[in-house]
Amino acid sequence: MAHQRVEPQGSVHPGSPTASVATVRSVPRRRAFCPLCGGEQQDKLASEVATAEAALCAGRCTVAWQVLTALRLSESGNEQVVARRREEWEAREPHAATLSEILLGRWRAGDWAVAPEDLLGQLR
Ligand SMILES: [Zn+2]
Numbered sequence: 001m002a003h004q005r006v007e008p009q010g011s012v013h014p015g016s017p018t019a020s021v022a023t024v025r026s027v028p029r030r031r032a033f034c035p036l037c038g039g040e041q042q043d044k045l046a047s048e049v050a051t052a053e054a055a056l057c058a059g060r061c062t063v064a065w066q067v068l069t070a071l072r073l074s075e076s077g078n079e080q081v082v083a084r085r086r087e088e089w090e091a092r093e094p095h096a097a098t099l100s101e102i103l104l105g106r107w108r109a110g111d112w113a114v115a116p117e118d119l120l121g122q123l124r
Pocket of ligand 1: 034035036037038039056057061
């Protein structure tokens with residue numbers, strides 16, 4: 001069995017995709033926060049936002065979210081990624097970041113050098 005792995009470049013935001021969804025809870029009278037950049041949505045109450053997507057900023061964050069969703073979908077169906085995850089889980093190692101996690105970390109940090117608009121065009 002091959003134990004080859006690709007190490008992530010630089011530091012990665014610890015927030016996982018699932019953790020970002022959990023931040024959008026139904027708390028009355030609170031503003032919703034964008035699950036991507038964390039920006040407060042002035043025109044949306046958290047109680048009115050049913051899904052993480054609904055709290056996204058219009059524009060770039062929405063495009064970025066679409067890219068990440070498409071990437072995660074392909075990663076979850078990727079046998080190499082799934083096998084690697086299982087090995088890391090069994091060895092209790094922190095898992096190596098996938099492309100979607102690296103991108104999420106960069107965009108969260110405000111690094112838009114990799115434009116989501118460009119990626120979306122390639123994914124389609
Ligand atoms: Zn945003």
